[in-house]
Amino acid sequence: MDETVQATQTTINDSYKKFVPVITYICCLVSVILFIGINLEEQLDDWTIYAKWGAPSSTDIFNGSYWGLISSNFLHVEIWHIAFNLYWLWIFGKKIEFESNKGFYVLLILSSAFVSSITQLSFTDSTGIGLSGIGYSLFGYILIKGKSDDAYKAYLDKKTIRLFLIWLVLCIVLTQFKLWEIGNAAHVGGIIWGMLIAFITRFASYKQWLIGVAVILVLTSSLFWNPFSTAWLSHQAYELHKNQKADEAMEVYKKIISRDPDNVFAKANLKQLEIHKLAEKAFEFHKNKKYREARQIYNQLLKFDSTDQWAKDNLNMLPVE
Missing domain, CATH: 1.25.40.10 (Tetratricopeptide repeat domain)
Incomplete structure (x- = not known):
C-alpha cells in the first residue's frame, strides 16, 4: 500500500514539474512588458504616465477608468519589486493553476486584483501598484486549502508562512512610522480574500457565488462611506x-x-x-x-x-x- 501511495505521489510530482502554467506565464509576461514600458519613460512624476501603463489615478477611476483596478496590479517600477512579486506569483500561482481548472484560476487572479485595489483605495487615495495583493491572496488561499485538501498539505513550509506574516506586520509598522509607503490595505485585503475563497470552496457553487459577490459589493460600497479614505x-x-x-x-x-x-x-x-x-x-x-x-x-x-x-x-x- 505504501509503495502504491509513493508511486502515485511520484507521478503527481513528475506531472507538476512538467506542467506549463499558461495563465501564470501570461501574468508574468504582462508585468514584464509594463515594467519595461514605464521604465522607458523619461519622467515618472505625472499620473498620466502611470495611467498610460495601467495605473490611473483615483479621479480617473471614479470617472470611468475602472480597468485600472485590475491593471494596476501588474505594474511595477523598481526591479526588486517586480522580481519579488513574480517569484511568489510563480511559486503560488503554478500550484493553484495545476490543482484547479483554468476558469477558476483566472477568476481568482482577477477577483484578487480587484479586491486588493478596492481595499487599498478604501484606505488611501490610490490603488497602489504591484502584484503583492494578488500574491497575498494566493498565499491565503493555499494556507487554508492546506488544512483540508491533501493536494495543498505541506506545500507551504513554516518558513514561508512566517515570512509572509512577519512581512505583513513589518510593512504596516514601516508605513505607520512613515519610513516606507507600502500598500498594506492591498496586502490585508488580498490575504483575507484568498482565505475566504479557499474556505467557501467546500460549499455548493451557488453559495460560493453569493458569498463572493456579496463581499465584493460591500467592499466596493466602502469607497463611498469609508471614513478612512478621502479618495471619493x-x-x-x-x-x-x-x-x-x-x-x-x-x-x-x-x-x-x-x-x-x-x-x-x-x-x-x-x-x-x-x-x-x-x-x-x-x-x-x-x-x-x-x-x-x-x-x-x-x-x-x-x-x-x-x-x-x-x-x-x-x-x-x-x-x-
Whole structure:
C-alpha cells in the first residue's frame, strides 16, 4: 500500500514539474512588458504616465477608468519589486493553476486584483501598484486549502508562512512610522480574500457565488462611506470645483481636511476658492462704491498672496480716505 501511495505521489510530482502554467506565464509576461514600458519613460512624476501603463489615478477611476483596478496590479517600477512579486506569483500561482481548472484560476487572479485595489483605495487615495495583493491572496488561499485538501498539505513550509506574516506586520509598522509607503490595505485585503475563497470552496457553487459577490459589493460600497479614505471626497470636490460650484466644493474640501489635516490637494484648492470668493466680494463692494469694505478685502487678499497684482491695482484705484 505504501509503495502504491509513493508511486502515485511520484507521478503527481513528475506531472507538476512538467506542467506549463499558461495563465501564470501570461501574468508574468504582462508585468514584464509594463515594467519595461514605464521604465522607458523619461519622467515618472505625472499620473498620466502611470495611467498610460495601467495605473490611473483615483479621479480617473471614479470617472470611468475602472480597468485600472485590475491593471494596476501588474505594474511595477523598481526591479526588486517586480522580481519579488513574480517569484511568489510563480511559486503560488503554478500550484493553484495545476490543482484547479483554468476558469477558476483566472477568476481568482482577477477577483484578487480587484479586491486588493478596492481595499487599498478604501484606505488611501490610490490603488497602489504591484502584484503583492494578488500574491497575498494566493498565499491565503493555499494556507487554508492546506488544512483540508491533501493536494495543498505541506506545500507551504513554516518558513514561508512566517515570512509572509512577519512581512505583513513589518510593512504596516514601516508605513505607520512613515519610513516606507507600502500598500498594506492591498496586502490585508488580498490575504483575507484568498482565505475566504479557499474556505467557501467546500460549499455548493451557488453559495460560493453569493458569498463572493456579496463581499465584493460591500467592499466596493466602502469607497463611498469609508471614513478612512478621502479618495471619493477628493473626486467629488474636484468635480464640483471644475463645474464652478464653489460653495459646495469648499464644504467638501473642509470635510477632507477634517479627516486628513495634511491633505495638500484639499488645502491648496480650498485656499484657491477662498481667494476667489474674496475677489468676487471685493469686486462687488468696489463696484457699489463701498470702498472701505473693498479696501479691507483687498488687504485680506494680499495677506493670502502678497504678489496678487489684481488686488494691488484695485487697491491703488480706491479713493484716498
